[in-house]
Amino acid sequence: MTVKGPVLALALLLGAASASADAAAAQTPAQPQADAPNFDRILARAMELHQAGDLLGAIETYKAALAISPDRADALSNLGAAYAKLGQFDDAVAQYDAALKSDPDNAQIRLNLALTYYKSARPAQAIPHLKRVLSSDPQAKSAYLVLADCYAQTGQDQEAVSLLQPREAMFGGDLAYAFLLGTSLLRTGKSDEGQQYVDRVFGAGESAEGHLLMGMAYLGHQEYRDAKTELEKAVRMNPALPTAHAMYGRALLGLGEQEAAEREFQKELGLNVNDFESNLQLGNLRKNTQRFDEANAYLERAITIRPSDVTARRLLASLRLQTGKVEEAAKMYEDVVRDAPDLVDAHVQLATAYNRLKRTEDAEREKAIVDRLNAEAAAKQKGKGGTTPTLHMSMRVPERAGWESVVGVLGVVA
Numbered sequence: 001m002t003v004k005g006p007v008l009a010l011a012l013l014l015g016a017a018s019a020s021a022d023a024a025a026a027q028t029p030a031q032p033q034a035d036a037p038n039f040d041r042i043l044a045r046a047m048e049l050h051q052a053g054d055l056l057g058a059i060e061t062y063k064a065a066l067a068i069s070p071d072r073a074d075a076l077s078n079l080g081a082a083y084a085k086l087g088q089f090d091d092a093v094a095q096y097d098a099a100l101k102s103d104p105d106n107a108q109i110r111l112n113l114a115l116t117y118y119k120s121a122r123p124a125q126a127i128p129h130l131k132r133v134l135s136s137d138p139q140a141k142s143a144y145l146v147l148a149d150c151y152a153q154t155g156q157d158q159e160a161v162s163l164l165q166p167r168e169a170m171f172g173g174d175l176a177y178a179f180l181l182g183t184s185l186l187r188t189g190k191s192d193e194g195q196q197y198v199d200r201v202f203g204a205g206e207s208a209e210g211h212l213l214m215g216m217a218y219l220g221h222q223e224y225r226d227a228k229t230e231l232e233k234a235v236r237m238n239p240a241l242p243t244a245h246a247m248y249g250r251a252l253l254g255l256g257e258q259e260a261a262e263r264e265f266q267k268e269l270g271l272n273v274n275d276f277e278s279n280l281q282l283g284n285l286r287k288n289t290q291r292f293d294e295a296n297a298y299l300e301r302a303i304t305i306r307p308s309d310v311t312a313r314r315l316l317a318s319l320r321l322q323t324g325k326v327e328e329a330a331k332m333y334e335d336v337v338r339d340a341p342d343l344v345d346a347h348v349q350l351a352t353a354y355n356r357l358k359r360t361e362d363a364e365r366e367k368a369i370v371d372r373l374n375a376e377a378a379a380k381q382k383g384k385g386g387t388t389p390t391l392h393m394s395m396r397v398p399e400r401a402g403w404e405s406v407v408g409v410l411g412v413v414a
Helices: 004-026 036-051 055-068 073-085 089-102 107-119 123-136 141-153 157-171 175-187 191-202 208-220 224-237 244-254 258-271 276-288 292-305 310-322 326-339 344-356 360-383
Strands: none
Touching: 036 055, 036 073, 055 073, 073 089, 073 107, 089 107, 107 123, 107 141, 123 141, 141 157, 141 175, 157 175, 175 191, 175 208, 191 208, 208 224, 208 244, 224 244, 244 258, 244 276, 258 276, 276 292, 276 310, 292 310, 310 326, 310 344, 326 344, 344 360
């Protein structure tokens, strides 16, 4: 399969979105100011430096212009773009936020802010801004794709389907659209529908991307040997293919090949330090071997990427409990059981934390919940004619598809 044409199209589309945002910001009507000629001259010089690639010079010159007129949205937005180009995403966000305070209805600046969050692995923060962009510009194709990918990265697959499925006519044969919609449909259990879109990605020939998709599909069904075969081919054909090493590591872990799995997760982080799956799995592995500082770094990063992920939150809470930070662990487990009240071992761990804090009544309440959930599970299993399962109290990471961004999988740089 060859995906370079559609991938390049998406890359250009996203790049154009960012570039057009800067251009639109630069054309924002001038606001009254005391020294307009000097401001315009300095801003024009900053834009020349920016376009010539002298980002550090542009930044200093934008700052000089803003010293004359601190609230100019055009200069603030362009300064944000320069910071983003250097990878200084927090500084970029600050400038875009300031620009939107001056011009809150500027959809182009808001799109740039969303793309900055997206490129800095903060999809949850990009989502509300992308939704506002689309509310003001329903034809912004790039915003739909980025928003769908943000939904996918944060585990909101049904939202991605609901966003993309009604817009088939808008995207036609766009490969990125087919990939995002197809994989989201697969993850929501709509295999037949999803496969139709995924088939478009494969095309006629063999590719690393095709083997990656097949491997991920096998992972979704916990068919680890077949997944390993496909993912091994993917990383051999393209060792730099984002998410491939993480998925290969997942397959190896499922087969009990832990050391090999760790090597693959590390390779993935060498390509993308913000890969959620690799941070999560390495955090769990380091936690289990009591390398607590390393575990904390990985799990903190995983939660930064997906703040609502229950597995990451449980693992970090367990780490807090292991390292004696009992009050913090109790608070984290309280949040987890509020969001996922049927997770038995989260209640077990919360009861443990309460006991250590001498909160006897709270601990007894949690134990009663555990007894009730176990009884319900036993009754349900008995009704199916099976044997009663033995409760496993460890903080084992549940299996997951582990899909990452279309920007990563298809090699697109936003």
